[in-house]
Amino acid sequence: MNCPVCKTTELTQINLEAKLPAxxxxxxxxxxxxxxRYYEWLQYHGSTLPEKPYEGPPLAVAEREDAKLCPECRRILVRYAVGHGTNLTLDHCGSCNGVWLDTNEWEALKGRNLHDEIHLIFTRDWQTQVRKEERKKHLDAIYAQHFGKDYEEIKRVRQWLDQHPERGRIVAFLTDSDPFSA
Ligand SMILES: [Zn+2]
Ligand SMILES: [Zn+2]
Known part of the structure; x- marks a missing residue:
């Protein structure tokens, strides 16, 4: 089995984790x-660990841009964004369900406790969530550009309003051009 990135280099047996050969x-x-192998390991691994923020030293994840072929069945691997605040993408074979992890991707996933949810990343639900996140990030950038230095304060006020029991009245008061006219 050859490396889908280096093409002529042969892949060797390694252990990603105890009971997880790759x-x-x-x-x-x-x-x-x-x-x-992944599903076998998942059973051994037990219940899904709660997602957590990454705390270790920064990992240099080398994303490879060109299309890769599955080392097992030669199909083109499809790239999926991991989302959840990461910039990671994984290459997945829709035929044998294998996954290609670029340098440090496993470590980066593990640092977030996402390594036991890899099988979910390729599902419709996960990807819908990723697109929602991307859209939010995109809009956030537009608002930030539009409102400039006021944006942080606007967000703070909005958050305060959202949890306020008198929210409706406060909004009415603020948007009324003259709330003191009879
Ligand atoms: Zn390689
Ligand atoms: Zn395959």
């Missing part, structure tokens, strides 16, 4: 994870 590339540091 195939690694000695040249680019990428890793191939077969679906069967």
């Amino acid at each position: 195939n690694g590339c000695g040249q680019c540091g990428g890793k191939w994870l077969s679906s069967f």
